[in-house]
Amino acid sequence: MTLSAQSLSKRYGAAPACAAVRDASLDVGRGDFISIVGRSGSGKSTLMAMLGALTKPTQGRLLLDGTDVWTLSESERATFRACHVGFVFQFPSLLSNLTAADNVAVPALLGRTMPAEDAYARAHELLARVGLADRAEAYPDSMSGGEQRRVAVARALINAPPLLLADEPTSDLDENTEGDINDLLVDLQRRDSFGCVLVTHDLRLAARAQRSFEMRQGALTPRELSRADAAPSRSVTPASVAPMPDVPARAPIRLGESLWRGVRIFLPAAAAILAAILLTDFGVETYQSMRLRERTARHAALQHLALNRLRGDVQSVTDLGDGRYELTTYLQNVGGEPIYVMTPQMRAFVQVASLWQEVPMTATEENATGVTEILGKQTYRYRFDARVRDFAQLLPNYMHVRFSGSMLVSPSSTPNDDVFERKDNYYVYLKPFDVTDEVVLRRMRFSGKPPVWIPMPPH
Template identity: 45%
Template sequence: MNAPTPILNAQNLSKTYATPWGTVDAVKDVSLSLLPGQFTAIIGRSGSGKSSLLAMLSGLSRPTRGLVEIHNTNLWELSAHQRAEMRNRSFGFVFQFASLLPTLRAIDNVALPALLGTKINSTMAYDRAALLLEQVGLVDRSQAYPDQLSGGEQRRVAIARALINGPPLLMADEPTGDLDEKTELGIIALLIHICRSQATSLVIVTHNLSLTQYANQVLTLQGGELTTVKQEIKADQKVHIPPPELPEVLPTAVPISLGTNLGINRRKLLWFLPIVPVAWGLDTAVAWYQQRIMAIKKQAFAQLYQATHGYLYIDIQNVAYEPDGKSYRLTMVMQNLDQAHPLYIQILPMRAFVQKGFTWEEIPTNVPKDSKNSLIKLTTQTTFETLFTPNVPQPTELIPGYMHVRIDTDLLVSQRSQPEDDLINRSDPYYFYLKPHNADDAEILRHSHYPGQPPVYISMPPH
């Protein structure tokens, strides 16, 4: 029997970031292949390069060196437009947070990637979205909004959304990190079921080592290097995990004769036939109007999405000690790169976490009394702040003398001061290494080299 042909081949991938303190080798000389129907788990501690590797494989981040081929096409020799088309056609993405649009129903969230494309019309997109919601067990929740769904249900909607364009590759970055154990197992079972039944190659980046027992291929990263590879490449391998009780296809419609079960006979039905052309005309006009409204909303949403994710720049500006000797003040900078079109932004409370072992422990945050955090009109640039207290005993030190901190921002963005359904939620994680208040600079310098006094914080790229 011939070996299956890989969907994706990567050779000698490396990623280097430049920082004020020198270069950081996030990924070093990694090679791998992904097969149809194969579940690949990528494991490693935070900062080991897992997400950087996933971003290079998915065409989201250009490698410093190396090659990524999808069906023998070099991903990084394509133009930006061709690469975007390749991503849309070949990849589905499931991230740590569901990131559903709060003003859209579940079925709208699923259909949206297809509506933004050009391959199928809106009717086909919604038909496929309904089928996918059926297949993930949410057919009765298709009209619900995200805030009416549980965490597990939101994640199932995100999985359906990732599959709307029928991609051969499904990439999941910590897709169950915020879920309880039972819900997590259900989501993993669903992902594996999809992987096996649709011959999709599934890649999951995870801290949860117990999930590796279900994988065909396990890649372990340490310091950006591939240190362990476990391969059991059998596309039909059965996993020891309860399969989800989900239907494979939509129920088959049963044909009936006109008038059956209506409580009238066919002779009486003939009296109503003259009404049919009028009803048809009205229905056609209503359908045209609805399609026109949908087209206008689609265009407006695409413009808002581009403004929110393309022209709104956010980053860490500074982290400073607070006088109480235990807290810090984080200042974020936010810039509108398209100054001709102001954005109205509601800044929601930030959340902060410190890494301890393989998990993130949430820590207290507070909005400073002198903060400008509120609904703002952003034309050029502004800042917003939060106070946080990293009260985690014995945090993990990936860099000697520094704890690993994650900040999650949450924004509601519109192009109008009084939005209705024209509102997008943007959530982003930011990572940095943080020096404790009572740190011994001499001890830190004994293990690491800095141009002067060790800084209070060291920013990191997304990982």
């Protein structure tokens, strides 16, 4: 297998200055060990996402044994991701409600690359190889950062991919643990001879590769491997990351709208059936319990998509006068693949004593309706009326407001059983329209004018 990146570029905005990666070329075959170093924001993760076909390049080609991966069908590309590449991400990426063994088996179960029984047998074998034989049934929360990263390494290898993409797999670990994980990766690579592209800030580790590159402002250039690199104290200092430019939102699409309506109606029924299956399956033969794990894993993967790859929050609240306000929320797809959502329903509440009093809220007409494909950032606007008397004042003179949203999320525009219902609560302090700035400033200090709204952490 040879994966050949030819002049890959990726732009996130329209301006040429928004190029995260420009003209990057790289060949990696079985047994190759390649390292990439570079400052924060230089485009390393973007390049890795393109190498794994998680993100489509704006220019250039990704060839697998001569075939352009982006000319393949979506399902063939899914097979490429499942069978040819394993990923170890920069951030903790285990599913918290699954055991270590489940987490390792998930890519095999989702990609249907082997029967569930074999997937679990291999998961246990891999956990033993990464030194976690006795932690197979542990949940991520009860594992140390280093143990979690070992599980992620085992998960990346479950489908025995000829290529491993590891994006700063140790960035958040202490030095000793980092050294252990790095040794583990180098050892596994030598023994199994898979191709490996490793992004690291550790120049000593980078120097253990056969070829090393540096990413600088999106450009990939070969580095000379000198003995100076092996000196213990050198590392690339990460700089602060530039704010992400907004990605233009896609126009709404209306595919399968009636299907979504059906899905909404049948979702509670499906949940009840799943609950019944969960209850009755206990104590059955191994095969059936494997199937149960498979379903749970699917649900967990869907939940991961809906909760971790789709960020949502309040963008702004503006005062329209007379107690009326405009709320703008956003959803941002932080992964590479499209996510489909059914228009979020939003309600607003103001706290009065210890109760939440609902206030009138309507979606504005410019909001996308029906099923919307979210690729970058999508905003939604709502108008609401917050003329409420005797509101609770957790912050002097400010109302305590809750916005509650719910929406259906799916990786597919025509979903059948792959739908997740996501609920969000956003909390803010809101300045009432009939309280003057002077009154607010009597009891609170602000550097300038008292703000109309103050975001609160989730609670």
